Amino acid sequence: MKNPVQQYLEEIVEACAGTSGAVADYIPELAEADPDRFALCLATVDGRVYTVGDAEARFSIQSISKPFTYALALQDSGKEAVAEKVGVEPSGDAFNEISLAPDSGRPFNPMINAGAITTTSLLAGEDGDERFARALEGFGRFAGRELDVDEAIYDSELSTAHRNRAIAHMLREFSILEGDPEDVLAQYVRQCSISVDTQDLALMAATLANGGVQPRTGEEVLDAQLVEHVLSVMTTCGMYDAAGDWVTAVGMPAKSGVSGGIIGVLPGQVGIAVFSPRLDSHGNSARGVTLFERMSHDMELHIMHVSRGSRSALRASFPLSQARSRRRRTTAEQEALDRVSDRCRVYELHGDLLFSGAESVVRSIVDDDPELAVLDFTHVNEIATVSRQTLIALRDRLRECGAEAVVVDPGEVIPDPDAGTDRATRRFPDVTSALAWAEDELIRRHCGDLTTSDPVGEHPLMSGLSDHASEVVRAALESREHADGEIVLEAGGDFSGVHLIIDGRAVACAEAPDGSRMNLVTMEPGTSFGELALGTEDVQETEIRADGDLSLLVLSADSIERITEDDPAVGLEMWRAMARDGYRVADKALRRGATRLA
């Protein structure tokens, strides 16, 4: 099936097949170029390259070398040293203007020849040859392959480079260049003669679009901060005296060259390169400009394009009462939580958390004013530094008010600067454990000590019995101990009695679709298990395991049978209590399931 992106690119190439403009002829060898050669390449930041036309035809890189030399100079000499020698102001002049900025005495910017000859001299290396080798190797890293020089172009340009020679000597006169100007001139001309094809240029542009990481080799070619700097200068100066028109009509950091290439960079998305040798009056590829204008409009590539307000980072927010943990609670705890669980809220975040996303989350939390806030980062992909700082500031503000924010962050997208100290943010691997903690914390904060002193007597199964029946049942209870991880009840086993938890915890587990074990419910002292089997033809549906050391009192199936036979009145009371308790458990589970579905 034909890829519609490919289809579209072919169509616009067809539609923009104008023949205006003329090939550059001030470099004799360039005048020989076939004016009708043409290619378009679009490279995505994950390394897919779409090509139309003659994408592998070679030509000299010319001024498209300038942003890359500038990038390498920034890397080799540092921003300050480079800024001392060359500015970042658009000149409004042609690319080959013999000019320096009147106030600073520096070339206006590194995209015009005066600036580019200067940055050439700021690459690492003792002389022109070494610095050129640095450029060639560096460009190759951007392109993802080793590049070489078109010697014919080099000879042709150097022998006629009167204007650039004048510029180099002017730069030497004003101490912008420090060494031999002829050496730097030759290096500059050689760098302009590096031979590339349209696909190379698209990948070089895509490396900038990808924050400095070459999409195919994965190599970090340029520090992300320097990428930002280079793209800024390309935006204001890359198209020389047509920069204003270009920014309004196309709106992409770009660079053109007299051999007919233009690259455009859409940060985070694509690098684009066009090759068509006929130039307009500014020295930019005429067809290239038309194509870029068309693509920018059709494909909404303008960097100022406002597509929509940024999406809310808050996917959902709800009180704990709607998302209770799967821990089985005693009646007293249950009642306490019913009163206070609205004081805890869960915030589910998603996507990339940029400033505006974090702001909306912080605003919601400040408005809700919860006592406990559970921030769920499970579905967050990335978080900007500013967002992390804003959320940490919120955590500290909440603490000052006696409240607390905790995070669920299985992917560790939000590192904690206070990790390992007593200021560390409480973190949970999943929402279930965060909710169980929040419930415990609310009970601890608001409900005094609810730990039961008589877990047997307070169990709903026992508390409804008459004194006589209670005595009979208590006498029948058998004590049992289980070590951590031991299976107490097997799934599929017969009903084996009611198990009252006296100390420790038990978990009900099931097999997840992927074969792993999944904890369904955690049960604590004061609760029981096993009785639900009575509602399912006496089959124990879920496996029960000890979670830590577990002490139980068991009213076995045999005892139940014996009591029912020996003393039918007590048996009847006991059955009623079990039915009520079973109903209570089942009903809670159903209601919780229903709120979750809603």
Ligand SMILES: NC(=O)CC[C@H](N)C(=O)O
């Ligand atoms: N605009 C350009 O591509 C100019 C580069 C060419 N080598 C020059 O210096 O004149």
